Amino acid sequence: MERVKPFSEPSKPARSRVSGASAGTRAQPNVACSMLRGILGEINACVPCVAGGNAMPLIEAAYAIGLRLVPTRSELGAGFAGNGIAWESGRPALCIVIASVGVYGLVQALHAACVNRRPLVVVSGDVASIGRGSVQAGDGWDGPSVTRVTRPLTAWSFDALTADLAVRGLRRAVLLAREARCPTHLNVPLSVQEQPAP
Amino acid sequence: MNPNGSTTRSAADVLLAAVRPLILAGPEAAPARAEILGLARKLGAPLLTTPDAKSLFDGRHSIGVFSLGSSALSRRVVDEADVVLAVSPLGEFSCRLGRAFRHLRVIQISDSIANVAHADLPELVLVSPCVADLLRELRASLACILAKPRARWLGDAARRVPSAETPSTRAGVIHPLTAIRAIESALPDTVRLCLDVSSAALYAYEHIELRPGQRVFSSIEKSACMTEALLASLGVRLASGAPTLTLVGDWGFCMAPDELHTAVQLGLDRYAVVIWDNHGGAFIGTGTAQQGIRVPDDTWRFRPGPHFARIARGYGAEGITARAGEELSRAVAHALEAPRPVLIQALIDPEIPVPAGDRFFSLGPCANQSAGDVESPALMGLES
Numbered sequence: 001m002e003r004v005k006p007f008s009e010p011s012k013p014a015r016s017r018v019s020g021a022s023a024g025t026r027a028q029p030n031v032a033c034s035m036l037r038g039i040l041g042e043i044n045a046c047v048p049c050v051a052g053g054n055a056m057p058l059i060e061a062a063y064a065i066g067l068r069l070v071p072t073r074s075e076l077g078a079g080f081a082g083n084g085i086a087w088e089s090g091r092p093a094l095c096i097v098i099a100s101v102g103v104y105g106l107v108q109a110l111h112a113a114c115v116n117r118r119p120l121v122v123v124s125g126d127v128a129s130i131g132r133g134s135v136q137a138g139d140g141w142d143g144p145s146v147t148r149v150t151r152p153l154t155a156w157s158f159d160a161l162t163a164d165l166a167v168r169g170l171r172r173a174v175l176l177a178r179e180a181r182c183p184t185h186l187n188v189p190l191s192v193q194e195q196p197a198p
Numbered sequence: 199m200n201p202n203g204s205t206t207r208s209a210a211d212v213l214l215a216a217v218r219p220l221i222l223a224g225p226e227a228a229p230a231r232a233e234i235l236g237l238a239r240k241l242g243a244p245l246l247t248t249p250d251a252k253s254l255f256d257g258r259h260s261i262g263v264f265s266l267g268s269s270a271l272s273r274r275v276v277d278e279a280d281v282v283l284a285v286s287p288l289g290e291f292s293c294r295l296g297r298a299f300r301h302l303r304v305i306q307i308s309d310s311i312a313n314v315a316h317a318d319l320p321e322l323v324l325v326s327p328c329v330a331d332l333l334r335e336l337r338a339s340l341a342c343i344l345a346k347p348r349a350r351w352l353g354d355a356a357r358r359v360p361s362a363e364t365p366s367t368r369a370g371v372i373h374p375l376t377a378i379r380a381i382e383s384a385l386p387d388t389v390r391l392c393l394d395v396s397s398a399a400l401y402a403y404e405h406i407e408l409r410p411g412q413r414v415f416s417s418i419e420k421s422a423c424m425t426e427a428l429l430a431s432l433g434v435r436l437a438s439g440a441p442t443l444t445l446v447g448d449w450g451f452c453m454a455p456d457e458l459h460t461a462v463q464l465g466l467d468r469y470a471v472v473i474w475d476n477h478g479g480a481f482i483g484t485g486t487a488q489q490g491i492r493v494p495d496d497t498w499r500f501r502p503g504p505h506f507a508r509i510a511r512g513y514g515a516e517g518i519t520a521r522a523g524e525e526l527s528r529a530v531a532h533a534l535e536a537p538r539p540v541l542i543q544a545l546i547d548p549e550i551p552v553p554a555g556d557r558f559f560s561l562g563p564c565a566n567q568s569a570g571d572v573e574s575p576a577l578m579g580l581e582s
Contacts, residue, residue: 073457081429117313
C-alpha cells in the first residue's frame, strides 16, 4: 500500500500520466483529466456529482475515462450517495460539486463521513482565477473559504491553485481518505482544471 | 501490529480473569463469525452487535444490538459485565455511547489502526488485517488453559427468543411489530437494508431477525442524520449491485424526496423505499413523551400527511400504499424484484408509542469528543 507523504509544493513539474491520446472529447487532455487518471483504480467507479459550470471539466473527464456518473438532484444527495458507496465498497468514493454553495450543500454529508469514518473525497470546482471574488467563489477572497469551512470535518482540505498541485493533490486526498478513513476535500479553480495536462 | 504492545496472550489473561465477559461484534467480525461464536461458547460470554453488524448473528447467538434504543436486556448486560472483547470499529467508544463501557476493561480487535477508539483508549488493542487470525490465536491461547467451556454467566434467560405473539391491529393501519415481521419475511437472502433515523429503525434494531447476507447500513449511533440512509442507499445500491431496501420515516423522506427521481433516472431496479408513515411519530415520541417537551401536538404531527405513493408516481417510480401486514409483505417482495424503483407507503398505527430511543438521554451530557476525533489525522502528521 502506498504511504501518504507530507505535501509540499515542488518547483519541478510532475510527470504527466496521460499518454498521447485524448482522454475526453477535447483535442488535448487537460488537468482535470490528469487528476482523475491519477486515481483510477484507487476509487470506486461510481461518482456522484452535481452539474455546475465550475466543475464541468472534472465531470466531463470522469465520463471520458469510464467512471460512472451519478447525477444526484442536490449536493446533499451526492455527498450521502458517496457515503453509501464508501460504506459498501470500503474504497474511497469521489464526489464532484462546485465550490461555495455546492460544498456548503454537502457539509452534512461530510460530517456523516467524518464521524462514521467513511473515505469520501470531495472535489469542488471553484471559479476561474479571473473570477476570484465573484459569484459562487469559494476562495475566501471576499467571502468564506470553502476549504476553511470543510477543514474541521476532513483529514485534509486544500486549495490546488496550480496544475501540479491539483494532480498530486487529488491523489494525496484519495490515499489519505483511504488510510485515515476520513473525508478529504480538494478545491480546484476552473482555470486550473482547463489547463493542458502537465 | 499491536500499537500498545498488547498480545493475544495478555488479552487471554484479561478474559480468563473476567467474571462476566461480554463480546461486542461490529461489521469487522464478518469474516470471523465462527471464531467469535467459539470464543463466546468458551468464555460463557453473551454476544452483542453494533447496529450495522446485526445480520451477522441471529437471535440464537446474539442477545441484541447495543445502540440508541437498545433493549433493556442489552443495557443490563453492559451494566453487569466486567470485561468487553470488542471486535468492532468502536464508533460507540468515541461518542456518548462509549460512556456505557467506561466501567469495563476493554479489549479491542480491529483490522486497521485508523479504527482504534479515539475518545477512550481501550486497555488492550490488537490490530491485524486479518481479524479472524487474531481471534483464532486468542482462542488457542484460551484453549491451553480452559479445558471446558465456562457456564454462561447470564444463564439461558439471556437468550433472545422472538415473540410469537401477534399484536392487535386497528383496521387500515399496521402495528409496528407486524410491519417489521412483514418486511423481515419478504427479504431475500442477499439484500442491503438501509435504516434511517426513525422509530422504524428502533423497532428494527430490537425485533428484526437477519441473516449474514442481509447487511445493514445504519449511522444512528454517530451522525444520526435523518434522511442520510435514504440518500446513501443510492450509493449502496450502485456499489453493491444487491437489492436494496431503505426504511425511512415520513419526516426523513420529506427532507429529500427529490433523490427518488435520481433513482428513477438511473434506472435502478430492485430498489425499494418503505416510508414508515406514522404522522411524525418519532418526534412526538422522543420530544413530547420522553423529554417532556411542551409544544402543541400539531407542531410535529402530520395532519394530514402527504400522499407519498402519489409523490413517487409523479417522479416516475411505482407507488404502493400498504394498510395491512400482508400487503406490506407482498409489496416489499415485489419491490425487491421490480425493474424500477418502488416506494411503499406503510401506514403505521400512530397511536402505538414509539420505543424509547433514550440511550443518549440516560447517559447524560459529556464533553464534545468529536473535535479530537476530527483533528487526530492532522495531529498524526498526515497534514503538511
